[in-house]
Amino acid sequence: MRIIRTKDYEDMSRKAANLISAVMTMKPDCVLGLATGSSPVGTYRHLIRRYENGDLDFSRVTTVNLDEYKGLDRENPQSYYYFMRENLFSHVNIDPERTFLPDGTEQDSEKACSAYNEILHRAGRADLQLLGIGHDGHIGFNEPSDTFAKETHCVDLTDMTIEANARFFSSREEVPTQAYTMGIRTIMSAKRVLMVASGADKAKILREAFCGPVTPRVPASILQFHPDFVLVADESALSEM
Ligand code: GLP
Numbered sequence: 163m164r165i166i167r168t169k170d171y172e173d174m175s176r177k178a179a180n181l182i183s184a185v186m187t188m189k190p191d192c193v194l195g196l197a198t199g200s201s202p203v204g205t206y207r208h209l210i211r212r213y214e215n216g217d218l219d220f221s222r223v224t225t226v227n228l229d230e231y232k233g234l235d236r237e238n239p240q241s242y243y244y245f246m247r248e249n250l251f252s253h254v255n256i257d258p259e260r261t262f263l264p265d266g267t268e269q270d271s272e273k274a275c276s277a278y279n280e281i282l283h284r285a286g287r288a289d290l291q292l293l294g295i296g297h298d299g300h301i302g303f304n305e306p307s308d309t310f311a312k313e314t315h316c317v318d319l320t321d322m323t324i325e326a327n328a329r330f331f332s333s334r335e336e337v338p339t340q341a342y343t344m345g346i347r348t349i350m351s352a353k354r355v356l357m358v359a360s361g362a363d364k365a366k367i368l369r370e371a372f373c374g375p376v377t378p379r380v381p382a383s384i385l386q387f388h389p390d391f392v393l394v395a396d397e398s399a400l401s402e403m
Pocket of ligand 1: 197198199200201202228229293294295296297300301302303323327
């Protein structure tokens with residue numbers, strides 16, 4: 163595992179964008195695994211700027227997102243589809259037909275998950291998987307559990323996650339209680355995994371995830387076993403490591 167220490171959120175975002183840009187430049191038809199949350203927003207902003215400057219081309223890129231809330235449709239401003247459109251897709255020359263997320267409107271969880279697994283298999287191993295980290299150590303929406311779930315599955319969100327994500331909704335009651343998420347095996351199959359983390363509130367979980375034992379109780383800890391895992395984090399987030 164490599165750690166890139168940055169000054170602050172902006173510095174983290176620029177350095178993460180550097181790593182993604184390098185993959186896109188070397189492999190214009192790359193597969194990128196993408197994430198939502200506040201952590202990657204700055205990274206996306208930098209990628210958009212580079213596209214506008216003529217340094218990046220998204221026309222042949224395929225993207226597969228980690229997760230989606232069950233029950234939210236694409237026009238719901240809280241859906242991850244909407245987030246991706248607002249924060250990246252609508253600003254660059256990506257082919258919408260090559261951007262994939264689980265289908266939050268599919269009520270049949272088995273159907274939704276197997277359809278997404280099929281998409282992931284067809285896309286093949288991601289060249290790079292971008293990740294944030296939840297306060298309980300979740301990646302995507304792989305919540306603490308007794309085992310590592312391998313492929314796409316439906317999860318019950320923990321109270322901590324619902325609480326943390328309530329800031330994006332007008333009330334806690336509106337936060338969906340379930341989500342579809344890519345599994346740990348799929349995340350681990352990416353050629354490179356890049357995690358972005360910023361702020362003192364992530365310090366404790368980063369220490370637990372990367373200085374403690376590998377356990378499904380802290381899902382991100384599995385990344386200690388990934389052969390090419392890069393953590394780009396600012397000083398506050400690394401303050402306990
Ligand atoms: C959500 C997402 C995760 C993300 C996490 C942290 O739960 N499903 O993919 O990593 O939030 O979000 P933030 O970056 O806003 O702290």
